Structure formats: structure tokens, C-alpha cells
Amino acid sequence: MEEVERLVKKYFEFVSEKKFMGLKCKSCGAYILPPKSICKKCGSKEFEWVEFSGKGSLHTFTVIHVAAKRFLNDAPFVVGVVQLEEGPRIMARIVGVDPNKPETIKTGMPLKVTFIESDEKVLLAFEPEK
């Protein structure tokens, strides 16, 4: 029996190896993140994994002061929606900024990918592009 490639599982395997990978539709060329079983633009189910540039900008953000149990030790921390150069947006930790001075964090600021470790896992994060 042919093995089905589990896209979500594969994505997080890449993250655990500190690689920022996403899907590219083989039919229309659209970049897709988070992974989906179908391209919402053209309906194709044929993809290839490509490494994303890791460059983007801050679309919106919040500073989490009251965290869920598993992240109590991290608070306060910044979580933001990152507009990626390839088109999709992704939710990520924003590091290298001061969570106690949200007025100094600017939407639109250029970011680059990095990875942090929390909750015994590697997490996707972005930091200001110097």
C-alpha cells in the first residue's frame, strides 16, 4: 500500500529540526501555510515542500500576560501574525522585542524567522530584522 504523506506531521518534523518549510502547489504555484489537503486557489492536491525565506513583516500582535498553564513561565510574551514574503501568514512568537513596552513594537516592522524552545518543544518564532 502506498504511504500517505501526512502534511501536518511533516511540517512539525521540519520545525523540530529548525527548518521553516511550507507547501507549494504544483498546479498554480501558490504557497500554502499552514498545510491543507487541497489548494484553496485551484483545488489541486499536488504539492512540493519548499523552504520559505523566513522573511516577513508584523501584521498584528498581542502581549500575553495571563498565559495558559503550559506557558505560565514564559509570560509576558509576544505573539503575532506574521505576513510572510511568500504570501501566507503564520502565527508565531515574536522575540527580541520588549513585552513590557508594547508601544515600541510596530506593526509592519520587518522580521526574520528564528526558533525558540518552550513547553519542551521547538516553537516557530520571529525576531526583528536588523
Place this chain on the structure above:
Amino acid sequence: MKRKVAVIGVGLTKFGKHPKVSSRELFAEAAFKAIEDAGIDLKDIEEAFVGSFLPDVLEHQGHIAPLVIDYIGLTGIPATHTEGACASSGAAVRMGYISIASGLRDIVLVAGVEKMTDFPTSDVTEALALASDDLFEAAEGLTFPGVFALMAKAHMDKYGTTEEQMAAVAVKNHRNALFNPYAQFHKEITIETVLNSRVIAWPLKLFDCSPISDGAAVIILASEDVAKKYTDTPVWITASAQASDTIALCEREDLTTFKAARIAAEQAYKMAGVEPKDVDVAEVHDCFTIAEIIAYEDLGFCKKGEGGKLIEEGETEIGGRIPVNTSGGLKAKGHPVGATGVAQIVEVVHQLRGEAGKRQVDGAEIGLTHNVGGTGATVTVHILRR
């Protein structure tokens, strides 16, 4: 042929803290009130739909629909649990509506119930975050208040909405709750109370957030012929709509609006044959203050981007152009998440029957409810008419 559907009975528990009182007991209190209000016998109920979000996680109790109806002496009839995060019981109302409109049933019980206050805040925060995309968003540390904080920041950036305008929503809803005996809070607050409260998820502060609550709400729905046997004052459900969206926020094109709310509202207005300007009173999902401002825009009570101005100018106060959350809303009435959708219907029924006392909107004929699940991946909109 679609049949007309009436609400013939309503019941609520007080919202707030009920230490050591379980879901089944909260449900029973509201259910017996609704059954008495409708004037039916227990044995007249043909089917039950029970909305609840977190009984399995918080109370360690699954299979809640047959469990709660058994506690009031009902077995044998079909009992189904609906779950759509904080729109769990909005979805139950729609199931009840469908079962009567389709001709399958004549009398249906619809409930919402949630037990939340016996558990530590960090456990509740973790549990509520289940309504986010766990792998891609909650796993990054995003909380439920965080979801709405991201949208608040986007709304502030795009439309210049201010923290003061958001605070004004909380002030209004606390004032309305003063006149609601079922509300969790009976305390007037000021803009400063909100602005000076501690930060939960910047820019949202404690008083921008609805509280953690226990409570239950129950309504009895009936077909037209049956309704007329039991009451001279039926309230008709003239529209029942529900829509969905991506759970993950990062996949949404516009973070200043809920697409599912706009789709459900458009369908509901069409189904009821009314326009936003015809609505006399509305209960909207103000789980966070920014959510009420976005609701004004999504429901067409004002233009996109002008929600902040609408609250600032007092248009949504009792006595204003479109009174919103006369009950005190989720913010001050309380938000036992799975009970909220049905509780909103209960408030609108009180308003349309002219039973709302000091919070009564004079001559209200058409009411609307707007129930948002989680990140807005499920939204229900109902329109009622006397």
C-alpha cells in the same frame, strides 16, 4: 414546507459563581423554570438539544445531553449535545429550530449550560484555548483573550479605534446589568476602571474581558398550532442562520471582521425579510469589548470601521438608536460559555414580551441574537419577532 417556530417558554439560572453546583443541577433549575413558563408537561417534550463547550475537560463529564435531561426525569427521547465553542448553544437553537420547522417535532427543549468557576484560572484559560487551532496557534502560546487582542490591535491600526471606545462598551454593559437580576455583576464602572485594570492580553485589560461564570439557560420551542394552545404571547423565530470560517486567525484575509458573522447575518436578514435598521434590540457576543464593536459592523448597525464611534455616541444604549446587550451582555451578565447562545434568546424574549423591567426597550418588536464561537469559526444569528 417550512413551518413557523415559536419560543413558548424561557428559564435562566442566575449567572455567576455557584460553588460545587454541577452542570446537571444548573440545567435543572433553568429547565424547570422554562417548562413552567411554557405551561407544558415534562412528557410533552419530544427532543432535546444541549449546548455546552467544556464539560468533558473541566468537569470530567462527557455525554452531557442524556445526563442532564435524565436529572429532570426525562429519558427515552433523543438528546443531542451540540458543541461550537462559545456558540455551542446558538448551534443548539438552530438544531431545535430545524427539527420543528421541518415538521419532525412539535415541542423541543433547547438548553445551554456551563460550569467553570470551581477550577483554577490557568486551567480555564488552557481549556478555552481549545477553541483555537491547537497545533498552529494555541501551541505558540496564543490564548482566547489573545485572539481578540490581535483583532483589537488590527482594528485600532486600520480604523483608529481607541482603548477608551472599547472601555465604553464595558461601562454600558455594566450599567445595563444593574437592572438584570440574573446578572453576575451589579456594579457600575467607569472608563478609568477599565483603563486602569491589569493587562490580560495587551491591549485588552481585565475589564475588557467577560468573566468566568457558571450558568444555564433553557427555552421551549413549539410549532405554530401547538404554540397557540399554550400561549397568547408566542415569540417567533423568524430566522436561524449559522456560518463557519477558518479556526486559525492567521489564515483570515481581514482581522478586523468576522466573515462567518457577516455571512450568517446576511442570511438571517434575508430569511426574516428585515434590514439592520428594523432591529429594535440586539444581544451580541461581547466576550471582549472589541467583539461588540466588531459585531456592530458585522451586523450592519453601522458602517465598517465606525463601531467605535457608535458606542461613543451612545447609539447602543437603552434609549439609543439600536440598544445592544440590554441584559448586560457577556461582560456583565456573565459568560458561562455554552449557556450564552440560549441566554441571549431568553433576554430577547423578555424584551419582546415587554417583561424586561427597568431595562425594557419601549415597543420592541424585532430582536436579534449574535453568538460567536471561539475565534469566530462558528457564528449563529437568530432574529425573533413578537
